[in-house]
Amino acid sequence: MIMVQGEVSGKKYTEPFSKGVLARSLTRAEMDPNKAYTFASKIEAYLKKKNIDLITIDELVEIVFNKLKKEDKEIAEKYMLWRRIREHKEPLIILIGGASGVGTSSIAFEVANRLGIRNMISTDMIREVMRKIVSRDLLPSLYESSYTAYQSLRIPPPPELDEVLIGFRDHVDTVSVGVEAVIERALKEGISIVIEGVHIVPGFIREDLVNKENVAMFVLTVPDENIHKGRFYSRCRQTWARRPLKRYISYFWAIRRIHKYFEAQARKYNVPVIENIDVVTTIDSIIKSLTKTTVKGGKEVAEEIG
Ligand SMILES: Nc1ncnc2c1ncn2[C@@H]1O[C@H](COP(=O)(O)OP(=O)(O)O)[C@@H](O)[C@H]1O
Ligand SMILES: O=C(O)[C@@H](COP(=O)(O)O)OP(=O)(O)O
Structure with missing residues (x-):
């Protein structure tokens, strides 16, 4: 043998x-x-x-x-x-963010599978747990979707500011506390994990965490509006899907504003933006980027092979 x-x-x-x-x-x-x-x-x-x-x-x-x-x-x-x-000796923490519908959960699943990472959590789940802890009265935006959070603002922002983005920032700011707790726990336990969702926004997660060599963040985008919209239709066609298509379509305008905000934040914080058009290309870009930025020696291998 x-x-x-x-x-x-x-x-x-x-x-x-x-x-x-x-x-x-x-x-x-x-x-x-x-x-x-x-x-x-x-x-x-x-x-x-x-x-x-x-x-x-x-x-x-x-x-x-x-x-x-x-x-x-x-x-x-x-x-x-x-x-x-x-x-890599350290646990790998991969954060995948993007506006609703761009494909963060599908891609996170594929990346975790490809890298043999057994832990994955969506920020929607983190938000759900937080909802059980904090009352709606105290934090109304936590009970909204990312794209409807603006409706719960207690004090309307001045007209020159985009209320959708003000609501979104408020919503994400709260959920980021839960996201940070998951990152801290994973680092402490030494487990690799993929965290995905609309609450992974560059600039909102503590710098001391995202700047670690073994923590990598990506933003997914779908530049073409029609393709993006089509993703909600394909998602809702899946028989097990329970999320109402109508709601996403009627707030699509707000989701696109958030999409734009993601791109701007990614640029500001130097986070790789990956256009999620084709699954294989998206995964390849993430894996390549991980070897360049997160894993020491990745460059050597790329050169060795190339
Ligand atoms: N690269 C892709 N090409 C085609 N369809 C995709 C791609 N990425 C995701 N999808 C589909 O788009 C829909 C939304 O993806 P999902 O992962 O649920 O998005 P999110 O979690 O960002 O809201 C799903 O039906 C998914 O299968
Ligand atoms: O808040 C939001 O934008 C979506 C995020 O979910 P994804 O579409 O990113 O999976 O959650 P919802 O409240 O619609 O269940």
Whole structure:
């Protein structure tokens, strides 16, 4: 039997070589599942031929990478970038924000899956928990949607200011306290997590948290209004969806104002803006950006591969 040796928190462990485990990591690099299994079988045959009965994960990765390079350079590159992020010693906190409907939950799920991150939370859920703690009288905007929060402002803003944005800022400011608590807990426990939603806004989360090397923020956008609107229709077509389409469409004008505000805040705080048109391209941009900014050594790998 071929044994694979890995290391967790400085402790070595060994486990049997599994074609399934290897194939899964290859599918995360976008290899077709059938191809991935065949490729993993080839690696097993190669190790047997070489009479290898114990191999470290690093040695295995090198063999996989070299063989992969000959078959498909692009997948080899993705496999390596993904590995580099996973090897990072610190927990990875990925924050994905954007106006309602731009795709933060769909993309967060894909990113978490690709990186093997098991924790994910939406800011809508954080907001829901906060609603149980704070009364509507005390914080009326918490009980609104991001795009209707302006209706709960106790004192109307001066006419020269955009009331939608004033309401939105108030709403986000409150939920950010909950978001920060989740980030702090994840850092303390050493767990990686993806946090997504309309309340991840550049400039609203404490600087000492977002400036950490292992905390990365992204803003998703859909520049074309019609495509953005279409996303609400596609979301509401899903049978399990319980959210009323009419509400989003009637407030679409306010959602677009918030969308614009996201772009401006991202520019101001140097947060990468990713146009979420095609899922694969969006995920690739996030993964690439993570290796450049969050993970030390990512650049080296990119150069190595390139
Ligand atoms: N890149 C994309 N291409 C096509 N449809 C997408 C894309 N990203 C998201 N969607 C779809 O758009 C709808 C809204 O996405 P969702 O993730 O629920 O947005 P959010 O969480 O930002 O409100 C869903 O039906 C989702 O499947
Ligand atoms: O406040 C908001 O903008 C949306 C955010 O949800 P997403 O559309 O981003 O999932 O929540 P709602 O109150 O409509 O349930």
